[in-house]
Amino acid sequence: MKNHKWRMKEQAAFLRKTGELLERGYPLAEAIRSLTYQMKSRQKEDIAQALLHLREGHPFHQILHKLGFNQTLVGYVYFAEEHGSLADAFREGSTMILKRQDDVEKLKKLLVYPTILIAVTLFLFFFVEKVLLPQYILLFSSMNLKPNIFMRMVSFIGEASPFFVILLLLCMLLLLSYYFMTFRRLLPLKQRALIANIPFFGSFYRLFTTHYFSVQLSYLLAGGLSIHEALKVFEKYVQSPFYKQIGQEMQLFLMRGESFEAVLTHYDFFAGELSFIVKHGQENGKLSEELLFFSKHCLEKLENKTEKAFKIVQPILYSLIGLIIVSMYLAILLPMFQLLDGF
Structure with a gap:
């Protein structure tokens, strides 16, 4: 096509x-x-x-x-075709994708201005470190004056920056090597488990995965399917190796006699509360409603965590930029006062 x-x-x-x-x-x-x-x-x-x-x-x-x-939207359509609630699923999927897109746009806006500031600041920093400071240091040595702490700090950062760049490139090379040589060869469930255990990012990932699984399972159960039949629908979703494998594996656990809430505890990429929600829903006979409500709770929690992350990242970025600018300013200004004192 x-x-x-x-x-x-x-x-x-x-x-x-x-x-x-x-x-x-x-x-x-x-x-x-x-x-x-x-x-x-x-x-x-x-x-x-x-x-x-x-x-x-x-x-x-x-x-x-x-x-x-987008694969997430395609997944919503696939499950909607299975459970029949096309209109609800289409609305739910489009709303979630639009919210994710809004978060991406916010992140871009958050990073564009600081990125420009960092680029300009780095240019000024290297100009000060490579052009102005050597002249000051030469002049200070001829007058038997000691460089101030800010001059030493800027000089140290300038000397250490090549090592930081090399270290960063090595880390990136190691990560790329791990991704292509090891990560890509792992089974989808193992990949998701590793991602879910990444510090900070993993909590966002667990919420998103739990939301998506909960809302699709909720619609399937509300359409009259049993848990076994719903998991067979996941298994038939060939466009997503992850959901295909999870459908197969969960069915195996159930056939061995494990309860569904116990099966969910095997997976690190689901929120810990999901098994309790399932147990409570099975006890009161409203599992599909409980899962749908919990999926919305996960989405709201994901949005709140994203907003908090934006509020934390922005001040940190501006603080670091401000610290570099103030250090450069003092590294230039204080030697002038020291020279005046020397005269």
Whole structure:
């Protein structure tokens, strides 16, 4: 299928509008056809091909996968086709993707200005360290004056910076080597477990994985499937090796006689509360509702943690930049006063 690149917001908007039309009673093909009048010319070509494949009987999630849609959105569509709540799932998936995209945009805005400041500051720093300070040090030595602490600090950072750069490059090389030689060869579940145990980032990853698993399982159970049948749906999701493997492995644990809440404790990439939510939902007979509520709680918690992270990162960045600028300023200004005192 020849396709054009869809931006993330365009993908989410398309899915959201499709869900809204489905809610109003439109069949899927008719809903998609109605949206073509709102599309750009390059997207109309993709939609025309999608409608052709849809009429030939291809699943909608496979069509979106061939169009290059985000894998998370494709997953929402796949599970929606299995449990039948297309409109709700389309809305849920587009809302989550838009929130993630907003976080990415915020992060970009947060980092652009400090990045420019850091670049300018580094340029000034090396100018001071390579041009001004050597002249000051030469002049101080001729007058038997000792360099002040800020001059020594700037000189030390300048001398040590090549070692820091080499160390950084070595770390990056080691990480890339580990990724290509070891990480990529691991099974999907092992990969996810390693990511979930990364300090700081792992907590975000666990919340996202728990949200996605909980909301899909909730919809499947609400559609009348048992846990075993729902896990078979995960197993058939060939576009995602991770969910295919987790569906297979969880079924094996259940066949060995383990309870579902006990099975969930085997996985580090799920939030610890998930097993308790499942146990409580099975006891009160409202497992699908409990999972849906918990998935929304995970998403809210993820948003709150992201906001807090932004509030922490920004002051730290500006503080570091300010410290470097003040050090340079004092390294230039204090020698002038020392020279005046020497005269």
